[in-house]
Amino acid sequence: MKSFDWRKAQFIKTAILPEHYPKIKGPSGKLLTEIAVAGRSNVGKSTLLNDLFHSKKLVKTSSTPGKTQGLSYFSVDDSLIFVDLPGYGYAKVPPEVKKQWGPMVQTYLEESKSLALILFLLDIRRLPNEEDLQFLKWAAWTKIPIVIIFSKIDKLLASEREKATQAILKQLPFDNLTYLHHSSKTHQGTLELQRLIIKETR
Ligand SMILES: Nc1nc2c(ncn2[C@@H]2O[C@H](COP(=O)(O)OP(=O)(O)OP(=O)(O)O)[C@@H](O)[C@H]2O)c(=O)[nH]1
Numbered sequence: 001m002k003s004f005d006w007r008k009a010q011f012i013k014t015a016i017l018p019e020h021y022p023k024i025k026g027p028s029g030k031l032l033t034e035i036a037v038a039g040r041s042n043v044g045k046s047t048l049l050n051d052l053f054h055s056k057k058l059v060k061t062s063s064t065p066g067k068t069q070g071l072s073y074f075s076v077d078d079s080l081i082f083v084d085l086p087g088y089g090y091a092k093v094p095p096e097v098k099k100q101w102g103p104m105v106q107t108y109l110e111e112s113k114s115l116a117l118i119l120f121l122l123d124i125r126r127l128p129n130e131e132d133l134q135f136l137k138w139a140a141w142t143k144i145p146i147v148i149i150f151s152k153i154d155k156l157l158a159s160e161r162e163k164a165t166q167a168i169l170k171q172l173p174f175d176n177l178t179y180l181h182h183s184s185k186t187h188q189g190t191l192e193l194q195r196l197i198i199k200e201t202r
Pocket residue numbers: 039040041042043044045046047048060061062063064065066067068085086087088151152153154155182183184185186
C-alpha cells in the first residue's frame with residue numbers, strides 16, 4: 001500500500017449548499033472518500049483535525065465557539081477528505097444561524113456522495129444532551145459507520161475515565177458503538193485514530 005502522509009493536509013473550501021460541495025477525484029477517477037467530524041461547539045473537532053494533520057493552525061479553532069458555521073473541507077495527501085462540521089449548542093449564536101444548522105447538517109449527511117465515516121465527538125466530562133442524541137439519530141439513519149471519540153481525556157484522571165465513559169455510553173441509544181479516547185493536548189489516541197480511519201476507509 002502507498003504510504004500515507006498526514007502532514008500533507010490542505011484546506012479546500014467552506015460550503016453550505018450541496019451545489020458547492022467540492023467533488024474531488026483521486027487518480028482512479030473516483031470521488032475521494034470523505035470523513036465527517038461532528039459534535040457540539042467547543043468539543044474539540046477542529047483541534048482534533050489539527051492533531052491528526054500534525055498541524056497547529058491549518059484548521060481554525062475557536063476562541064469564539066460557534067464560529068465554524070459552514071462545512072469546512074480538507075484534503076490529506078490527495079487521498080482522503082475531512083469535513084469539519086459546524087458545532088451545535090452554543091448559546092450565543094444568533095437564532096437565524098441556529099435555525100440553519102439542522103438543515104445544513106442533515107442535508108450534508110443525506111447528500112454527500114462519498115461519506116464513509118463519521119467521527120462523533122463527546123467531551124468525556126459531560127453527559128450527552130438532546131442535541132447530541134438528535135445528531136446521533138440522523139447519523140445512524142444514514143447507516144454510515146460512526147466512531148465515538150471521547151475528547152479532552154487529559155481533563156480527567158486516568159482512573160476516572162472508565163466510569164465517565166460508561167456513564168455516557170449508557171445514555172446513548174445504541175449498542176456496540178465503536179469508540180476511542182483522545183486528547184489533542186497529550187496526543188493520546190491520535191495514532192490509534194489514524195489507524196482506525198485508514199482501516200475504515202480502505
Ligand atoms: N485540554 C484540552 N483542550 C482541548 C482539547 N481539544 C480541544 N481543546 C480546547 O477546546 C477549545 C475548543 O476547541 P475547538 O477545536 O475549537 O472546538 P470545536 O469543536 O471545533 O468548536 P466549534 O468550531 O465551535 O464547533 C479550544 O480552546 C481548544 O484548545 C483537548 O484534547 N484537551
